[in-house]
Amino acid sequence: MKIVVLDDYQRVARDLGGFDSLPDAEVEVLHEHIAGPGDLADALRGAEVVVSMRERTPFRADTFARLPDLRLLVTTGMVNAAIDLAAAAAHGVTVSGTTATGSAKSSATAELTWALILACRRHVVTEDRALREGRWQTTLGADLAGTTLGVLGLGRLGTQVARIGQAFDMRVIAWSENLTPERAAGAGATWVPKDELFAASDVLSVHLKLGDRTTGLVGRAELAAMKASAILVNTSRGPIVDENALVTALNGGWIAGAGLDVYGIEPLPLSDPLRYTPNTVLLPHLGYVTEAGYRAMYTQAVEDIAAWRAGSPIRVMAAE
Structure with missing residues:
Protein backbone atom coordinates (compact mmCIF):
# COMPACT_ATOMS: atom_id res chain seq x y z
CA MET A 1 0.00 0.00 0.00
CA THR A 101 -8.31 17.16 20.70
CA GLY A 102 -6.45 18.61 23.64
CA SER A 103 -4.95 21.91 24.65
CA ALA A 104 -3.41 22.49 21.22
CA LYS A 105 -6.83 22.69 19.60
CA SER A 106 -8.30 24.80 22.37
CA SER A 107 -5.70 27.53 22.57
CA ALA A 108 -3.13 27.65 19.75
CA THR A 109 -4.96 29.96 17.34
CA ALA A 110 -6.18 32.29 20.09
CA GLU A 111 -2.63 32.58 21.41
CA LEU A 112 -1.30 33.45 17.96
CA THR A 113 -4.06 36.03 17.54
CA TRP A 114 -2.73 37.87 20.56
CA ALA A 115 0.82 37.55 19.32
CA LEU A 116 -0.29 39.42 16.19
CA ILE A 117 -2.27 42.01 18.15
CA LEU A 118 0.68 42.81 20.39
CA ALA A 119 3.15 42.76 17.51
CA CYS A 120 1.05 45.30 15.62
CA ARG A 121 0.20 47.60 18.53
CA ARG A 122 3.79 47.69 19.84
CA HIS A 123 5.55 47.56 16.44
CA VAL A 124 7.53 44.49 17.49
CA VAL A 125 8.73 43.52 14.02
CA THR A 126 9.60 47.08 13.02
CA GLU A 127 11.61 47.66 16.19
CA ASP A 128 13.37 44.31 15.90
CA ARG A 129 14.54 45.19 12.39
CA ALA A 130 15.52 48.71 13.42
CA LEU A 131 17.58 47.46 16.35
CA ARG A 132 19.46 45.02 14.14
CA GLU A 133 20.23 47.91 11.78
CA GLY A 134 21.65 50.02 14.60
CA ARG A 135 18.63 52.25 15.32
CA TRP A 136 16.99 52.69 18.71
CA GLN A 137 13.33 53.42 19.57
CA THR A 138 11.83 54.39 16.23
CA THR A 139 8.09 54.08 16.94
CA LEU A 140 5.44 54.89 19.53
CA GLY A 141 3.38 51.94 20.70
CA ALA A 142 -0.32 51.99 21.57
CA ASP A 143 -1.84 50.80 24.83
CA LEU A 144 -4.49 48.10 24.92
CA ALA A 145 -5.99 48.85 28.33
CA GLY A 146 -9.04 51.06 28.02
CA THR A 147 -9.46 50.48 24.28
CA THR A 148 -12.08 48.45 22.43
CA LEU A 149 -11.61 44.93 21.10
CA GLY A 150 -14.07 44.00 18.37
CA VAL A 151 -14.60 40.29 17.80
CA LEU A 152 -16.14 39.32 14.48
CA GLY A 153 -17.52 35.86 15.24
CA LEU A 154 -17.90 34.79 18.86
CA GLY A 155 -17.58 31.01 18.60
CA ARG A 156 -15.01 28.91 20.44
CA LEU A 157 -11.97 30.84 19.20
CA GLY A 158 -13.64 34.23 19.30
CA THR A 159 -14.68 33.62 22.89
CA GLN A 160 -11.13 32.72 23.88
CA VAL A 161 -9.81 35.88 22.25
CA ALA A 162 -12.53 37.94 23.96
CA ARG A 163 -11.63 36.61 27.40
CA ILE A 164 -7.97 37.45 26.92
CA GLY A 165 -9.04 40.93 25.86
CA GLN A 166 -10.81 41.31 29.18
CA ALA A 167 -7.56 40.38 30.95
CA PHE A 168 -5.94 43.31 29.13
CA ASP A 169 -8.71 45.53 30.54
CA MET A 170 -10.25 46.11 27.14
CA ARG A 171 -13.90 46.72 26.40
CA VAL A 172 -15.03 43.76 24.28
CA ILE A 173 -17.76 44.06 21.65
CA ALA A 174 -18.88 41.42 19.18
CA TRP A 175 -21.09 40.77 16.19
CA SER A 176 -21.92 37.94 13.83
CA GLU A 177 -25.03 37.15 11.86
CA ASN A 178 -26.52 34.75 14.42
CA LEU A 179 -25.02 36.17 17.61
CA THR A 180 -27.49 37.26 20.28
CA PRO A 181 -26.91 39.78 23.08
CA GLU A 182 -27.36 36.97 25.60
CA ARG A 183 -24.68 34.77 24.02
CA ALA A 184 -22.33 37.72 23.76
CA ALA A 185 -22.81 38.56 27.42
CA GLY A 186 -22.06 34.95 28.33
CA ALA A 187 -18.62 35.40 26.76
CA GLY A 188 -18.05 38.70 28.54
CA ALA A 189 -18.73 40.77 25.44
CA THR A 190 -21.35 43.30 24.43
CA TRP A 191 -23.36 42.64 21.27
CA VAL A 192 -23.35 45.57 18.86
CA PRO A 193 -24.67 46.00 15.31
CA LYS A 194 -22.24 45.23 12.51
CA ASP A 195 -21.69 48.89 11.61
CA GLU A 196 -20.81 49.77 15.19
CA LEU A 197 -18.39 46.86 15.45
CA PHE A 198 -16.25 48.28 12.65
CA ALA A 199 -16.61 51.90 13.68
CA ALA A 200 -15.89 51.42 17.38
CA SER A 201 -13.09 48.81 17.40
CA ASP A 202 -9.50 49.76 18.11
CA VAL A 203 -8.57 46.15 17.43
CA LEU A 204 -10.82 44.08 15.15
CA SER A 205 -10.19 40.33 15.21
CA VAL A 206 -11.83 37.96 12.69
CA HIS A 207 -13.09 34.56 13.89
CA LEU A 208 -15.71 33.39 11.40
CA LYS A 209 -16.03 30.19 9.40
CA LEU A 210 -15.57 30.63 5.67
CA GLY A 211 -18.74 30.21 3.64
CA ASP A 212 -20.94 31.91 1.09
CA ARG A 213 -22.22 34.39 3.67
CA THR A 214 -18.80 35.30 5.06
CA THR A 215 -16.67 35.47 1.91
CA GLY A 216 -15.74 39.12 1.40
CA LEU A 217 -17.66 40.15 4.51
CA VAL A 218 -14.91 42.58 5.46
CA GLY A 219 -14.86 44.76 2.38
CA ARG A 220 -14.13 48.27 1.29
CA ALA A 221 -17.08 49.82 3.14
CA GLU A 222 -16.25 48.04 6.40
CA LEU A 223 -12.56 49.00 6.24
CA ALA A 224 -13.46 52.60 5.41
CA ALA A 225 -15.68 52.73 8.49
CA MET A 226 -12.84 51.76 10.84
CA LYS A 227 -10.78 54.23 12.84
CA ALA A 228 -7.55 55.41 11.26
CA SER A 229 -5.82 54.24 14.44
CA ALA A 230 -7.36 50.75 14.38
CA ILE A 231 -5.77 47.44 13.39
CA LEU A 232 -7.31 44.39 11.75
CA VAL A 233 -6.23 40.86 12.68
CA ASN A 234 -7.27 37.78 10.72
CA THR A 235 -6.37 34.28 11.90
CA SER A 236 -9.55 32.71 10.49
CA ARG A 237 -9.64 32.39 6.68
CA GLY A 238 -8.20 34.76 4.11
CA PRO A 239 -11.24 35.20 1.81
CA ILE A 240 -13.36 36.58 4.65
CA VAL A 241 -11.44 39.81 4.10
CA ASP A 242 -11.44 41.40 0.64
CA GLU A 243 -7.68 41.46 0.15
CA ASN A 244 -7.75 44.06 -2.62
CA ALA A 245 -9.73 46.38 -0.38
CA LEU A 246 -7.35 45.70 2.50
CA VAL A 247 -4.32 46.58 0.37
CA THR A 248 -6.05 49.85 -0.57
CA ALA A 249 -6.89 50.57 3.07
CA LEU A 250 -3.34 49.92 4.27
CA ASN A 251 -1.67 51.89 1.51
CA GLY A 252 -4.16 54.72 1.94
CA GLY A 253 -3.83 54.91 5.72
CA TRP A 254 -7.49 54.11 6.31
CA ILE A 255 -6.39 51.85 9.18
CA ALA A 256 -3.16 51.79 11.18
CA GLY A 257 -2.13 48.25 10.33
CA ALA A 258 -2.98 44.58 10.06
CA GLY A 259 -1.80 41.24 11.41
CA LEU A 260 -2.53 38.38 9.02
CA ASP A 261 -2.03 34.64 9.31
CA VAL A 262 -4.33 33.58 6.45
CA TYR A 263 -4.68 34.47 2.77
CA GLY A 264 -6.83 33.79 -0.25
CA ILE A 265 -3.99 31.87 -1.88
CA GLU A 266 -1.61 29.88 0.29
CA PRO A 267 1.36 29.84 0.27
CA LEU A 268 1.17 33.59 -0.36
CA PRO A 269 2.63 34.26 -3.84
CA LEU A 270 5.84 36.27 -4.00
CA SER A 271 4.10 38.83 -6.20
CA ASP A 272 1.12 39.34 -3.89
CA PRO A 273 0.71 43.05 -3.03
CA LEU A 274 0.05 42.20 0.62
CA ARG A 275 3.76 41.46 0.95
CA TYR A 276 4.51 45.13 0.28
CA THR A 277 1.87 46.84 2.42
CA PRO A 278 2.97 49.12 5.27
CA ASN A 279 2.41 48.43 8.97
CA THR A 280 1.66 44.74 8.58
CA VAL A 281 2.78 41.60 10.36
CA LEU A 282 2.40 38.62 8.03
CA LEU A 283 2.66 35.00 9.18
CA PRO A 284 2.42 31.79 7.08
CA HIS A 285 -0.78 30.31 8.57
CA LEU A 286 0.73 29.28 11.90
CA GLY A 287 -2.43 29.39 14.01
CA TYR A 288 -2.64 25.61 14.37
CA VAL A 289 1.08 24.91 13.89
Missing part, protein backbone atom coordinates in the same frame (compact mmCIF):
# COMPACT_ATOMS: atom_id res chain seq x y z
CA LYS A 2 1.36 3.39 -1.01
CA ILE A 3 0.72 6.35 1.30
CA VAL A 4 1.58 9.93 0.38
CA VAL A 5 1.69 12.65 3.04
CA LEU A 6 1.33 16.15 1.59
CA ASP A 7 2.82 19.45 2.73
CA ASP A 8 5.05 18.35 5.58
CA TYR A 9 6.89 21.68 5.48
CA GLN A 10 8.58 21.17 8.86
CA ARG A 11 9.63 17.54 8.12
CA VAL A 12 8.01 16.20 11.27
CA ALA A 13 5.22 13.89 10.06
CA ARG A 14 7.19 10.64 10.34
CA ASP A 15 8.37 11.32 13.87
CA LEU A 16 5.19 12.84 15.29
CA GLY A 17 2.70 10.50 13.65
CA GLY A 18 4.54 7.23 13.47
CA PHE A 19 3.72 6.57 9.81
CA ASP A 20 6.60 4.13 9.52
CA SER A 21 4.88 1.90 12.08
CA LEU A 22 2.20 0.97 9.54
CA PRO A 23 2.96 -2.57 8.32
CA ASP A 24 3.53 -3.27 4.63
CA ALA A 25 3.20 0.39 3.71
CA GLU A 26 5.33 2.49 1.40
CA VAL A 27 5.20 5.97 2.91
CA GLU A 28 6.27 8.99 0.86
CA VAL A 29 6.33 12.37 2.58
CA LEU A 30 6.33 15.51 0.42
CA HIS A 31 7.86 18.65 1.88
CA GLU A 32 6.93 21.22 -0.77
CA HIS A 33 3.46 22.37 -1.75
CA ILE A 34 2.14 21.07 -5.07
CA ALA A 35 -0.34 23.49 -6.59
CA GLY A 36 -1.22 22.43 -10.13
CA PRO A 37 -3.72 19.59 -10.66
CA GLY A 38 -1.48 17.91 -13.20
CA ASP A 39 1.57 18.04 -10.95
CA LEU A 40 -0.55 16.82 -8.05
CA ALA A 41 -1.83 13.85 -10.06
CA ASP A 42 1.74 12.96 -10.99
CA ALA A 43 2.91 13.17 -7.39
CA LEU A 44 0.05 11.00 -6.14
CA ARG A 45 0.10 8.41 -8.92
CA GLY A 46 -0.36 4.93 -7.49
CA ALA A 47 -1.22 6.13 -3.97
CA GLU A 48 -4.10 4.34 -2.26
CA VAL A 49 -3.94 6.70 0.72
CA VAL A 50 -3.26 10.44 0.81
CA VAL A 51 -2.88 12.54 3.94
CA SER A 52 -3.60 16.23 3.35
CA MET A 53 -2.89 19.13 5.69
CA ARG A 54 -5.93 21.27 6.37
CA GLU A 55 -7.26 23.11 3.29
CA ARG A 56 -3.96 23.55 1.46
CA THR A 57 -4.79 21.18 -1.41
CA PRO A 58 -8.17 21.15 -3.17
CA PHE A 59 -9.67 17.75 -3.93
CA ARG A 60 -12.50 18.28 -6.42
CA ALA A 61 -14.18 15.95 -8.88
CA ASP A 62 -11.52 16.46 -11.54
CA THR A 63 -8.79 15.67 -9.02
CA PHE A 64 -10.43 12.41 -7.96
CA ALA A 65 -10.87 11.50 -11.61
CA ARG A 66 -7.10 11.78 -12.08
CA LEU A 67 -6.43 9.49 -9.10
CA PRO A 68 -7.99 6.08 -9.91
CA ASP A 69 -5.94 4.29 -7.23
CA LEU A 70 -6.97 6.56 -4.38
CA ARG A 71 -9.18 4.88 -1.79
CA LEU A 72 -8.65 6.83 1.44
CA LEU A 73 -8.15 10.58 1.85
CA VAL A 74 -7.23 11.71 5.35
CA THR A 75 -7.46 15.38 6.22
CA THR A 76 -6.28 17.04 9.39
CA GLY A 77 -9.38 18.52 11.00
CA MET A 78 -13.00 17.46 10.73
CA VAL A 79 -14.05 20.25 8.34
CA ASN A 80 -12.32 20.87 5.03
CA ALA A 81 -13.92 23.17 2.47
CA ALA A 82 -11.26 22.17 -0.08
CA ILE A 83 -12.59 18.60 -0.32
CA ASP A 84 -15.68 17.80 -2.39
CA LEU A 85 -17.11 15.03 -0.23
CA ALA A 86 -19.83 14.13 -2.72
CA ALA A 87 -17.24 13.73 -5.47
CA ALA A 88 -15.10 11.62 -3.17
CA ALA A 89 -18.01 9.28 -2.51
CA ALA A 90 -18.81 9.10 -6.23
CA HIS A 91 -15.25 7.95 -6.92
CA GLY A 92 -15.27 5.41 -4.09
CA VAL A 93 -12.94 7.39 -1.84
CA THR A 94 -13.41 7.33 1.93
CA VAL A 95 -12.58 10.63 3.64
CA SER A 96 -11.50 10.58 7.28
CA GLY A 97 -10.55 13.50 9.50
CA THR A 98 -8.81 14.16 12.77
CA THR A 99 -10.22 15.86 15.82
CA ALA A 100 -6.85 17.01 17.22
CA THR A 290 2.37 23.71 17.25
CA GLU A 291 4.14 20.52 18.21
CA ALA A 292 1.22 19.33 20.32
CA GLY A 293 -1.25 20.07 17.55
CA TYR A 294 0.77 18.33 14.87
CA ARG A 295 1.40 15.31 17.07
CA ALA A 296 -2.33 14.92 17.66
CA MET A 297 -3.23 15.38 13.98
CA TYR A 298 -0.61 13.05 12.55
CA THR A 299 -1.16 10.40 15.22
CA GLN A 300 -4.87 10.38 14.44
CA ALA A 301 -4.12 10.26 10.72
CA VAL A 302 -2.19 7.03 11.31
CA GLU A 303 -5.11 5.74 13.39
CA ASP A 304 -7.46 6.56 10.50
CA ILE A 305 -5.31 4.59 8.07
CA ALA A 306 -5.04 1.58 10.37
CA ALA A 307 -8.79 1.52 10.99
CA TRP A 308 -9.54 1.79 7.27
CA ARG A 309 -7.17 -1.07 6.47
CA ALA A 310 -8.93 -3.15 9.12
CA GLY A 311 -12.26 -2.54 7.36
CA SER A 312 -13.72 -0.24 10.03
CA PRO A 313 -12.94 3.36 9.03
CA ILE A 314 -13.22 5.99 11.76
CA ARG A 315 -13.89 9.72 11.83
CA VAL A 316 -15.51 9.45 8.42
CA MET A 317 -16.60 12.70 6.77
CA ALA A 318 -19.61 12.58 4.47
CA ALA A 319 -21.48 15.08 2.34
CA GLU A 320 -24.62 16.47 3.96
Whole structure:
Protein backbone atom coordinates (compact mmCIF):
# COMPACT_ATOMS: atom_id res chain seq x y z
CA MET A 1 0.00 0.00 0.00
CA LYS A 2 1.36 3.39 -1.01
CA ILE A 3 0.72 6.35 1.30
CA VAL A 4 1.58 9.93 0.38
CA VAL A 5 1.69 12.65 3.04
CA LEU A 6 1.33 16.15 1.59
CA ASP A 7 2.82 19.45 2.73
CA ASP A 8 5.05 18.35 5.58
CA TYR A 9 6.89 21.68 5.48
CA GLN A 10 8.58 21.17 8.86
CA ARG A 11 9.63 17.54 8.12
CA VAL A 12 8.01 16.20 11.27
CA ALA A 13 5.22 13.89 10.06
CA ARG A 14 7.19 10.64 10.34
CA ASP A 15 8.37 11.32 13.87
CA LEU A 16 5.19 12.84 15.29
CA GLY A 17 2.70 10.50 13.65
CA GLY A 18 4.54 7.23 13.47
CA PHE A 19 3.72 6.57 9.81
CA ASP A 20 6.60 4.13 9.52
CA SER A 21 4.88 1.90 12.08
CA LEU A 22 2.20 0.97 9.54
CA PRO A 23 2.96 -2.57 8.32
CA ASP A 24 3.53 -3.27 4.63
CA ALA A 25 3.20 0.39 3.71
CA GLU A 26 5.33 2.49 1.40
CA VAL A 27 5.20 5.97 2.91
CA GLU A 28 6.27 8.99 0.86
CA VAL A 29 6.33 12.37 2.58
CA LEU A 30 6.33 15.51 0.42
CA HIS A 31 7.86 18.65 1.88
CA GLU A 32 6.93 21.22 -0.77
CA HIS A 33 3.46 22.37 -1.75
CA ILE A 34 2.14 21.07 -5.07
CA ALA A 35 -0.34 23.49 -6.59
CA GLY A 36 -1.22 22.43 -10.13
CA PRO A 37 -3.72 19.59 -10.66
CA GLY A 38 -1.48 17.91 -13.20
CA ASP A 39 1.57 18.04 -10.95
CA LEU A 40 -0.55 16.82 -8.05
CA ALA A 41 -1.83 13.85 -10.06
CA ASP A 42 1.74 12.96 -10.99
CA ALA A 43 2.91 13.17 -7.39
CA LEU A 44 0.05 11.00 -6.14
CA ARG A 45 0.10 8.41 -8.92
CA GLY A 46 -0.36 4.93 -7.49
CA ALA A 47 -1.22 6.13 -3.97
CA GLU A 48 -4.10 4.34 -2.26
CA VAL A 49 -3.94 6.70 0.72
CA VAL A 50 -3.26 10.44 0.81
CA VAL A 51 -2.88 12.54 3.94
CA SER A 52 -3.60 16.23 3.35
CA MET A 53 -2.89 19.13 5.69
CA ARG A 54 -5.93 21.27 6.37
CA GLU A 55 -7.26 23.11 3.29
CA ARG A 56 -3.96 23.55 1.46
CA THR A 57 -4.79 21.18 -1.41
CA PRO A 58 -8.17 21.15 -3.17
CA PHE A 59 -9.67 17.75 -3.93
CA ARG A 60 -12.50 18.28 -6.42
CA ALA A 61 -14.18 15.95 -8.88
CA ASP A 62 -11.52 16.46 -11.54
CA THR A 63 -8.79 15.67 -9.02
CA PHE A 64 -10.43 12.41 -7.96
CA ALA A 65 -10.87 11.50 -11.61
CA ARG A 66 -7.10 11.78 -12.08
CA LEU A 67 -6.43 9.49 -9.10
CA PRO A 68 -7.99 6.08 -9.91
CA ASP A 69 -5.94 4.29 -7.23
CA LEU A 70 -6.97 6.56 -4.38
CA ARG A 71 -9.18 4.88 -1.79
CA LEU A 72 -8.65 6.83 1.44
CA LEU A 73 -8.15 10.58 1.85
CA VAL A 74 -7.23 11.71 5.35
CA THR A 75 -7.46 15.38 6.22
CA THR A 76 -6.28 17.04 9.39
CA GLY A 77 -9.38 18.52 11.00
CA MET A 78 -13.00 17.46 10.73
CA VAL A 79 -14.05 20.25 8.34
CA ASN A 80 -12.32 20.87 5.03
CA ALA A 81 -13.92 23.17 2.47
CA ALA A 82 -11.26 22.17 -0.08
CA ILE A 83 -12.59 18.60 -0.32
CA ASP A 84 -15.68 17.80 -2.39
CA LEU A 85 -17.11 15.03 -0.23
CA ALA A 86 -19.83 14.13 -2.72
CA ALA A 87 -17.24 13.73 -5.47
CA ALA A 88 -15.10 11.62 -3.17
CA ALA A 89 -18.01 9.28 -2.51
CA ALA A 90 -18.81 9.10 -6.23
CA HIS A 91 -15.25 7.95 -6.92
CA GLY A 92 -15.27 5.41 -4.09
CA VAL A 93 -12.94 7.39 -1.84
CA THR A 94 -13.41 7.33 1.93
CA VAL A 95 -12.58 10.63 3.64
CA SER A 96 -11.50 10.58 7.28
CA GLY A 97 -10.55 13.50 9.50
CA THR A 98 -8.81 14.16 12.77
CA THR A 99 -10.22 15.86 15.82
CA ALA A 100 -6.85 17.01 17.22
CA THR A 101 -8.31 17.16 20.70
CA GLY A 102 -6.45 18.61 23.64
CA SER A 103 -4.95 21.91 24.65
CA ALA A 104 -3.41 22.49 21.22
CA LYS A 105 -6.83 22.69 19.60
CA SER A 106 -8.30 24.80 22.37
CA SER A 107 -5.70 27.53 22.57
CA ALA A 108 -3.13 27.65 19.75
CA THR A 109 -4.96 29.96 17.34
CA ALA A 110 -6.18 32.29 20.09
CA GLU A 111 -2.63 32.58 21.41
CA LEU A 112 -1.30 33.45 17.96
CA THR A 113 -4.06 36.03 17.54
CA TRP A 114 -2.73 37.87 20.56
CA ALA A 115 0.82 37.55 19.32
CA LEU A 116 -0.29 39.42 16.19
CA ILE A 117 -2.27 42.01 18.15
CA LEU A 118 0.68 42.81 20.39
CA ALA A 119 3.15 42.76 17.51
CA CYS A 120 1.05 45.30 15.62
CA ARG A 121 0.20 47.60 18.53
CA ARG A 122 3.79 47.69 19.84
CA HIS A 123 5.55 47.56 16.44
CA VAL A 124 7.53 44.49 17.49
CA VAL A 125 8.73 43.52 14.02
CA THR A 126 9.60 47.08 13.02
CA GLU A 127 11.61 47.66 16.19
CA ASP A 128 13.37 44.31 15.90
CA ARG A 129 14.54 45.19 12.39
CA ALA A 130 15.52 48.71 13.42
CA LEU A 131 17.58 47.46 16.35
CA ARG A 132 19.46 45.02 14.14
CA GLU A 133 20.23 47.91 11.78
CA GLY A 134 21.65 50.02 14.60
CA ARG A 135 18.63 52.25 15.32
CA TRP A 136 16.99 52.69 18.71
CA GLN A 137 13.33 53.42 19.57
CA THR A 138 11.83 54.39 16.23
CA THR A 139 8.09 54.08 16.94
CA LEU A 140 5.44 54.89 19.53
CA GLY A 141 3.38 51.94 20.70
CA ALA A 142 -0.32 51.99 21.57
CA ASP A 143 -1.84 50.80 24.83
CA LEU A 144 -4.49 48.10 24.92
CA ALA A 145 -5.99 48.85 28.33
CA GLY A 146 -9.04 51.06 28.02
CA THR A 147 -9.46 50.48 24.28
CA THR A 148 -12.08 48.45 22.43
CA LEU A 149 -11.61 44.93 21.10
CA GLY A 150 -14.07 44.00 18.37
CA VAL A 151 -14.60 40.29 17.80
CA LEU A 152 -16.14 39.32 14.48
CA GLY A 153 -17.52 35.86 15.24
CA LEU A 154 -17.90 34.79 18.86
CA GLY A 155 -17.58 31.01 18.60
CA ARG A 156 -15.01 28.91 20.44
CA LEU A 157 -11.97 30.84 19.20
CA GLY A 158 -13.64 34.23 19.30
CA THR A 159 -14.68 33.62 22.89
CA GLN A 160 -11.13 32.72 23.88
CA VAL A 161 -9.81 35.88 22.25
CA ALA A 162 -12.53 37.94 23.96
CA ARG A 163 -11.63 36.61 27.40
CA ILE A 164 -7.97 37.45 26.92
CA GLY A 165 -9.04 40.93 25.86
CA GLN A 166 -10.81 41.31 29.18
CA ALA A 167 -7.56 40.38 30.95
CA PHE A 168 -5.94 43.31 29.13
CA ASP A 169 -8.71 45.53 30.54
CA MET A 170 -10.25 46.11 27.14
CA ARG A 171 -13.90 46.72 26.40
CA VAL A 172 -15.03 43.76 24.28
CA ILE A 173 -17.76 44.06 21.65
CA ALA A 174 -18.88 41.42 19.18
CA TRP A 175 -21.09 40.77 16.19
CA SER A 176 -21.92 37.94 13.83
CA GLU A 177 -25.03 37.15 11.86
CA ASN A 178 -26.52 34.75 14.42
CA LEU A 179 -25.02 36.17 17.61
CA THR A 180 -27.49 37.26 20.28
CA PRO A 181 -26.91 39.78 23.08
CA GLU A 182 -27.36 36.97 25.60
CA ARG A 183 -24.68 34.77 24.02
CA ALA A 184 -22.33 37.72 23.76
CA ALA A 185 -22.81 38.56 27.42
CA GLY A 186 -22.06 34.95 28.33
CA ALA A 187 -18.62 35.40 26.76
CA GLY A 188 -18.05 38.70 28.54
CA ALA A 189 -18.73 40.77 25.44
CA THR A 190 -21.35 43.30 24.43
CA TRP A 191 -23.36 42.64 21.27
CA VAL A 192 -23.35 45.57 18.86
CA PRO A 193 -24.67 46.00 15.31
CA LYS A 194 -22.24 45.23 12.51
CA ASP A 195 -21.69 48.89 11.61
CA GLU A 196 -20.81 49.77 15.19
CA LEU A 197 -18.39 46.86 15.45
CA PHE A 198 -16.25 48.28 12.65
CA ALA A 199 -16.61 51.90 13.68
CA ALA A 200 -15.89 51.42 17.38
CA SER A 201 -13.09 48.81 17.40
CA ASP A 202 -9.50 49.76 18.11
CA VAL A 203 -8.57 46.15 17.43
CA LEU A 204 -10.82 44.08 15.15
CA SER A 205 -10.19 40.33 15.21
CA VAL A 206 -11.83 37.96 12.69
CA HIS A 207 -13.09 34.56 13.89
CA LEU A 208 -15.71 33.39 11.40
CA LYS A 209 -16.03 30.19 9.40
CA LEU A 210 -15.57 30.63 5.67
CA GLY A 211 -18.74 30.21 3.64
CA ASP A 212 -20.94 31.91 1.09
CA ARG A 213 -22.22 34.39 3.67
CA THR A 214 -18.80 35.30 5.06
CA THR A 215 -16.67 35.47 1.91
CA GLY A 216 -15.74 39.12 1.40
CA LEU A 217 -17.66 40.15 4.51
CA VAL A 218 -14.91 42.58 5.46
CA GLY A 219 -14.86 44.76 2.38
CA ARG A 220 -14.13 48.27 1.29
CA ALA A 221 -17.08 49.82 3.14
CA GLU A 222 -16.25 48.04 6.40
CA LEU A 223 -12.56 49.00 6.24
CA ALA A 224 -13.46 52.60 5.41
CA ALA A 225 -15.68 52.73 8.49
CA MET A 226 -12.84 51.76 10.84
CA LYS A 227 -10.78 54.23 12.84
CA ALA A 228 -7.55 55.41 11.26
CA SER A 229 -5.82 54.24 14.44
CA ALA A 230 -7.36 50.75 14.38
CA ILE A 231 -5.77 47.44 13.39
CA LEU A 232 -7.31 44.39 11.75
CA VAL A 233 -6.23 40.86 12.68
CA ASN A 234 -7.27 37.78 10.72
CA THR A 235 -6.37 34.28 11.90
CA SER A 236 -9.55 32.71 10.49
CA ARG A 237 -9.64 32.39 6.68
CA GLY A 238 -8.20 34.76 4.11
CA PRO A 239 -11.24 35.20 1.81
CA ILE A 240 -13.36 36.58 4.65
CA VAL A 241 -11.44 39.81 4.10
CA ASP A 242 -11.44 41.40 0.64
CA GLU A 243 -7.68 41.46 0.15
CA ASN A 244 -7.75 44.06 -2.62
CA ALA A 245 -9.73 46.38 -0.38
CA LEU A 246 -7.35 45.70 2.50
CA VAL A 247 -4.32 46.58 0.37
CA THR A 248 -6.05 49.85 -0.57
CA ALA A 249 -6.89 50.57 3.07
CA LEU A 250 -3.34 49.92 4.27
CA ASN A 251 -1.67 51.89 1.51
CA GLY A 252 -4.16 54.72 1.94
CA GLY A 253 -3.83 54.91 5.72
CA TRP A 254 -7.49 54.11 6.31
CA ILE A 255 -6.39 51.85 9.18
CA ALA A 256 -3.16 51.79 11.18
CA GLY A 257 -2.13 48.25 10.33
CA ALA A 258 -2.98 44.58 10.06
CA GLY A 259 -1.80 41.24 11.41
CA LEU A 260 -2.53 38.38 9.02
CA ASP A 261 -2.03 34.64 9.31
CA VAL A 262 -4.33 33.58 6.45
CA TYR A 263 -4.68 34.47 2.77
CA GLY A 264 -6.83 33.79 -0.25
CA ILE A 265 -3.99 31.87 -1.88
CA GLU A 266 -1.61 29.88 0.29
CA PRO A 267 1.36 29.84 0.27
CA LEU A 268 1.17 33.59 -0.36
CA PRO A 269 2.63 34.26 -3.84
CA LEU A 270 5.84 36.27 -4.00
CA SER A 271 4.10 38.83 -6.20
CA ASP A 272 1.12 39.34 -3.89
CA PRO A 273 0.71 43.05 -3.03
CA LEU A 274 0.05 42.20 0.62
CA ARG A 275 3.76 41.46 0.95
CA TYR A 276 4.51 45.13 0.28
CA THR A 277 1.87 46.84 2.42
CA PRO A 278 2.97 49.12 5.27
CA ASN A 279 2.41 48.43 8.97
CA THR A 280 1.66 44.74 8.58
CA VAL A 281 2.78 41.60 10.36
CA LEU A 282 2.40 38.62 8.03
CA LEU A 283 2.66 35.00 9.18
CA PRO A 284 2.42 31.79 7.08
CA HIS A 285 -0.78 30.31 8.57
CA LEU A 286 0.73 29.28 11.90
CA GLY A 287 -2.43 29.39 14.01
CA TYR A 288 -2.64 25.61 14.37
CA VAL A 289 1.08 24.91 13.89
CA THR A 290 2.37 23.71 17.25
CA GLU A 291 4.14 20.52 18.21
CA ALA A 292 1.22 19.33 20.32
CA GLY A 293 -1.25 20.07 17.55
CA TYR A 294 0.77 18.33 14.87
CA ARG A 295 1.40 15.31 17.07
CA ALA A 296 -2.33 14.92 17.66
CA MET A 297 -3.23 15.38 13.98
CA TYR A 298 -0.61 13.05 12.55
CA THR A 299 -1.16 10.40 15.22
CA GLN A 300 -4.87 10.38 14.44
CA ALA A 301 -4.12 10.26 10.72
CA VAL A 302 -2.19 7.03 11.31
CA GLU A 303 -5.11 5.74 13.39
CA ASP A 304 -7.46 6.56 10.50
CA ILE A 305 -5.31 4.59 8.07
CA ALA A 306 -5.04 1.58 10.37
CA ALA A 307 -8.79 1.52 10.99
CA TRP A 308 -9.54 1.79 7.27
CA ARG A 309 -7.17 -1.07 6.47
CA ALA A 310 -8.93 -3.15 9.12
CA GLY A 311 -12.26 -2.54 7.36
CA SER A 312 -13.72 -0.24 10.03
CA PRO A 313 -12.94 3.36 9.03
CA ILE A 314 -13.22 5.99 11.76
CA ARG A 315 -13.89 9.72 11.83
CA VAL A 316 -15.51 9.45 8.42
CA MET A 317 -16.60 12.70 6.77
CA ALA A 318 -19.61 12.58 4.47
CA ALA A 319 -21.48 15.08 2.34
CA GLU A 320 -24.62 16.47 3.96
